[in-house]
Amino acid sequence: MSLLEVRDLTVTYAGGAAAVRGVDLRLEAGQKLGVAGESGCGKSTLALALLRLLPAGTRTGGEILLDGEDVLAMKWGRLRAVRWAGASIVFQGAMHSLNPVHRVGDQIAEPLLLHRRATPSEARRKAGELLEQVGLPAARAAGHPHELSGGQRQRVMIAMALACDPMLIVADEPTTALDVMIQAQILRLIERTVAGRGVGLIMISHDLAVLADTCDRLAVMYAGRVVEEGPARRVYADARHPYARALSAAFPRVGDPASRFAPRGLAGDPPDPAALPAGCAFHPRCPVALESCAVDDPPLRVAGAGRRAACVRVAQDAAEEPGDPAPPKEARRTTP
C-alpha cells in the first residue's frame, strides 16, 4: 500500500471554478514528489485538499488515501487527529501562518499538547529539540515571530510540521518568499528532514528547476490536471508534454549554453477554471496542437519508463516507440 494515493480528485470552488480535475497521484514512504505549474493551475488547491483545508462550500470528488484511509471520507474527529500527526503542511508565508502574539515555542508545542498528549514540560522540551533540529537555538522558543527573519520563521514552520512525526509533509511554495541563499538552506533542510525520517514529501512550486533538484518525481499541472508525471530530472531535462516542455524551457540550465537561447514563457494566459475550453485545455496555447486537440482531452498515458503524459502526440510516439520514446520531433523543433 502506498503512503498516499490520490484517485480521480476533483475540486470545484463555490463559484464554479474547477480548480482540480481528475488528478491521480501516488507517493511512497520516503519519496519526494514535486508539483509544478503556472500560477492558477491548481497546485495550492491540491495541497489544501490533501489535508481537507478547503473553504466551506467547495465540492470535492474522488479519493485521497493516506495510508489506506480516505481523507475525504473521514469523520471530523478522525480528520483532526490526522492533521499534524498523519500529515502536516508548510505554507509559503510563515508570517501569516504563525500567530504573532504567541511565543514561537508555545506554537511548536501546541500540536504536541493536542495530538501527542504531551505534558506542558515535555512539549516545551520537545519544542526546543525541534528548533535545534531545524538549525535554530532552543532559546529562540521564548521569542515571538516578529523577532525572527523570514528564513528563521520558515524553519519554525518546518519544526511545527515535524512536531508530531507525520507520515506526510506537504510544503506549498516553502521557499518562494525567501532570498536565494536562504532558499537553498531551507531546501536542504527539508531534504535532510525527509531523508532522515522516511516521511513522504509533496513539494509545490512554480519553479521546475528547484523541484527537479529536490524531488524524486515530478508532476506538472495545467488547468487543474496533471499533464505529465515521471522521474524529476528526466521530466525537467526532456519533458514530453508541450506545456511541461515550455515550463522547463523557461528555466535556464547551468552548464547548458543552448538553454540560454530557449524561448522564455508561453504566449497567452492559462484558462479561467470556471470557463475551460473544450478538448485539451492547453490547445489554445499549444504550439503543436492538432485539430483534434480542440475536441479530445487525452488522459495520462504511458510515455516511457515510469513516465506518463496527457498529450495526443505523446501517445502517438509512445505507440511507435514502446519503452522510452523521444519527445515528438516536430514539437521539439518548435519548443515554445
Ligand SMILES: Nc1ncnc2c1ncn2[C@@H]1O[C@H](COP(=O)(O)OP(=O)(O)OP(=O)(O)O)[C@@H](O)[C@H]1O
Ligand atoms: N477560495 C477560492 N474560491 C474560488 N476560486 C478559487 C479559490 N481559491 C483558488 N481559486 C481559483 O482556483 C484556481 C486554482 O488556484 P490555486 O491557488 O490552487 O492555483 P496555484 O497553482 O496554487 O496558483 P498560485 O501559484 O498563484 O498560488 C485559480 O483559478 C484560482 O483563482
